[in-house]
Amino acid sequence: MNSSRPVTIKDIARRFRCSPSTVSRALNDHPAINEDTRKNIQEYAKEVGYQRNEVSLSLLNKKTASLGVVVPTISNYYETAVIEGLHTVLQPMGYTLNICVTNESYLLEKESLSKLLSNRTEGIFLSVSQETYDAGYYEHLESVIQRKTPLIFIDREYEDFETSRATVDDYHGAFAAVEHLISIGYKQIAHLKGPNGLTVSEQRFKGYINCLKKYNMPIREDLIINTNFNVESAILPTKRLLELASPPDAIFGVNDQVAIGAMRVAKDKGLRIPQDIGLVGFDNSPISAYTFPSLTTVHRPGRKIGMEASRLFLNQLNGSGDFAPESIVLPSELVIRESSLRI
Amino acid sequence: MNSSRPVTIKDIARRFRCSPSTVSRALNDHPAINEDTRKNIQEYAKEVGYQRNEVSLSLLNKKTASLGVVVPTISNYYETAVIEGLHTVLQPMGYTLNICVTNESYLLEKESLSKLLSNRTEGIFLSVSQETYDAGYYEHLESVIQRKTPLIFIDREYEDFETSRATVDDYHGAFAAVEHLISIGYKQIAHLKGPNGLTVSEQRFKGYINCLKKYNMPIREDLIINTNFNVESAILPTKRLLELASPPDAIFGVNDQVAIGAMRVAKDKGLRIPQDIGLVGFDNSPISAYTFPSLTTVHRPGRKIGMEASRLFLNQLNGSGDFAPESIVLPSELVIRESSLRI
DNA sequence: ATATCGAATGCAAACGTTTGAAAAAATTTC
DNA sequence: GAAATTTTTTCAAACGTTTGCATTCGATAT
Known part of the structure; x- marks a missing residue:
């Protein structure tokens, strides 16, 4: 019998000439069911591959x-x-x-x-x-x-x-990242910002800005460029940054992907990392530990x-x-x- | 009225002193429903935010x-x-x-x-x-x-x-990858194989082996090491490979992650890629185009x-x-x- | 023999919706 | 104004399961 219709409690009830309630109780080990009845029904159910229809239960229980x-x-x-x-x-x-x-x-x-x-x-x-x-x-x-x-x-x-x-806490993560770059001695820190408007971008941006302010570093509009969250989106912005008359000596990317894109562009230009340019990402994605050089980043759990x-x-x-x-x-x-x- | 119970067709029926069938038909634009009735019901339904209970429908239609x-x-x-x-x-x-x-x-x-x-x-x-x-x-x-x-x-x-x-087609992808390495002139091609038993691993392995055979290259057991599918799992195996008396001059990784792990280890050892050692991955993951050097790989759609x-x-x-x-x-x-x- | 009890089972309603068929209401026809 | 017709609405069943309450059936006690 390979009817594609799933076996129901009613089917089993018919088979045993009993009511669906009995079958239901038997399958749920209800104490008021005769031991033999229970065993028979459970065995048969297993044999025919009965599987509770959760849809009906959802309807009944509103769960x-x-x-x-x-x-x-x-x-x-x-x-x-x-x-x-x-x-x-x-x-x-x-x-x-x-x-x-x-x-x-x-x-x-x-x-x-x-x-x-x-x-x-x-x-x-x-x-x-x-x-x-x-x-x-x-x-x-x-x-x-x-x-x-x-x-x-x-x-x-x-x-x-x-x-x-x-x-x-994107804000403090970004803040710490920039603070770290400053402590190392980087002076012109650029930011690949991600898309405007999103909390993620804006909070990290705010961390970047406020950290620069705290340490009395100049905030240069030309060092802040929007990107997306993928690698590709960092390529052109980074090229633009590095072609500036006064290029940055560090880049803080909105995430690891973007930072890795920047890393690639910097290397193509023959820059040494971290000597010529410092890089920080965000996310601590698995790959970030294994790029060359490995990427400083902010762990996001x-x-x-x-x-x-x-x-x-x-x-x-x-x-x-x-x-x-x-x-x-x-x-x-x-x-x-x-x-x-x-x- | 902020009862958390969702509005049902019955609720609406009560409100209009009509039967649930009428409401159902009205909401579904059934032609046999009076224009006014339809409009009133639809308006009211929208007002109270009625939303069809798909669970009951699933039960009814078995879909x-x-x-x-x-x-x-x-x-x-x-x-x-x-x-x-x-x-x-x-x-x-x-x-x-x-x-x-x-x-x-x-x-x-x-x-x-x-x-x-x-x-x-x-x-x-x-x-x-x-x-x-x-x-x-x-x-x-x-x-x-x-x-x-x-x-x-x-x-x-x-x-x-x-x-x-x-x-x-993992097999031919792997075959092509290894063939490419051979055509470039690499002689001792190692393979980071992934876990045994999985089709993915085994097919790529087979491609690797058969390609070596086709070109009459020796198959060295010591150049084939199991890994997992993540970056970390490639680190130790690659180290082992590179410390061999006769180390490989190319590595074919079961996927990009593994190849990137290998890339990192090779660079740490001061090897130049691709001059000293060639690398190929598998998957064409977005990152593979932006590593340094960028990773030769097999695109998997x-x-x-x-x-x-x-x-x-x-x-x-x-x-x-x-x-x-x-x-x-x-x-x-x-x-x-x-x-x-x-x- | 009858009342009482316990165990085992069945009944019916409920969950929310759709739908064919029947019924009711409104409209048209003669 | 009654019959025929059309329009609109209601009824009831169905989907599969659970569950409180009622029922049945033996068995035990009186």
Whole structure:
């Protein structure tokens, strides 16, 4: 019998000439079921490969045990690390993760959230897309909150929004990175900034600026250039920097990818790292330890963020009615390697 | 009224003193509904933020529009590229992707599949875990097939299993890579092999071996060392290689990560690349173009694989009863860069 | 023999939605 | 004004499972 329709409790009930309730109880080891009945039913169920239809249970219990993860991309190290962290905590608890990629598009983000709500997802982890950010849209988020579905911001966030969030202290990480460059003796520190508007870019930028200010270093507009978050996007900006009449003697990249792009351009130009130019990235991606020279960077604990975000979600879920959003800010940590260690 | 319970069709029906059927039809623009009724109901629904409960629909229609993606890890470039490819095709069609990470564990893989089946996922994309591979388990896969849930292998596969699969031609890619090294004049070509047993490792290994044979090059056991797929795992093996009495003059790594690890070790030892030692990787990960020197590698079209796998799934879904599994093997492509271009 | 009890099972409702068929209401036709 | 027709609405069942309450069936006690 290779009917493709999955075996149901009713099928089993028919087979044993009993009611579905009995089968259900037997399968769930309910004490009020006769030992023999139980054994027979369980055996038969196993034999025919019965598998509980969780969809019907979801409907009955209004619990889907599924969570949404909405991110702009999954091709960066940090995002995948966060997802792994979420997984680590939530998969063992029986939750399923629905991953939605928005490609930085507002429309996709909106549709994803709407879909997740329709599917009665029990919680949503969101890193807002760049387009959403730029346009300042947020109605689609309101509807999530109105439904009282826990919404946790990861990575990119809206500052003034009443939700929990787990983020990394980008500001102090950037500050430490620049401070380190200054302490080594670099004088003209450039910044590959990433896209404007995103918390990530702006916080690191702020750290960069404030550190320069603190040490009374001049802030040169021409040493600050926007990039994206990938390697390629650093190539031209770095070339422009190095062709300046007064080029920088150090570059602080918004992330490791960008810094590695800059490293490549600098080397092509025959510059020695760190003697002629110092380099610092951000993220502490696995590769950063193995470039040549190895890249000084700021560790961003993606896995931990994922795990903390899980905790925030669980808090909100089990919390009493009057729930107060929590903000977790994990410290970032400067990792000094060869690319900035001029002696 | 901030009841957290989502608004249902019944709620709306009560409000309008009509039956749920009318509401349902009104919301779905059924022609048999009075224009005014329709408009009123739709307006009200929008106002109170009604959102269809897809769970109940799933139960009714036996369609969940959700797919499972079961992979050993998501922290590699290739895996995420595949997932992006799946997304590209399937998200616009309304499918939701449930990502399960197995961490190379058989138990987790088994549980993930079982969970997905219970959730009545309509299809499963699987890259089997290393443990599953090593142990040769496959009963958990049988149960997927028995349920007639389309199962598509991506990346890692079981050779003799009656399912569709989308993979990259690792063998010829590896062959081309080694052939290229030989053509440049490298004589002692080592191989950082990856873990034994996995199709990916073994196919590339076979390409390596057969190419050496074809060109009558000696096959030296001591130049073949197992690694993992990450950078770190290449460090010690490469050190061992370079400390041999007769060290290799080229290294073919099972992937870019490993090759980059090797690059780092070689540079630390003061070797010039590609003059003293040639290097080739596999995957064409974004970073490989920007290392110094840039890394010769074999392009593996992850996104395309994801898209092809989607196609295979759709074929199987819409196919007639007697379905014949399809195997798609996409060509890999040698990308020659600086790390092997000795003049 | 009848009441009492305990064990084992069945009934029915619920979760939210759709849909074919039936019913009701409104409109047209003669 | 009744019959026929059209428009609009309701009924009821279905999807698969659980669960409080009722029921049945023996067995035991009186």
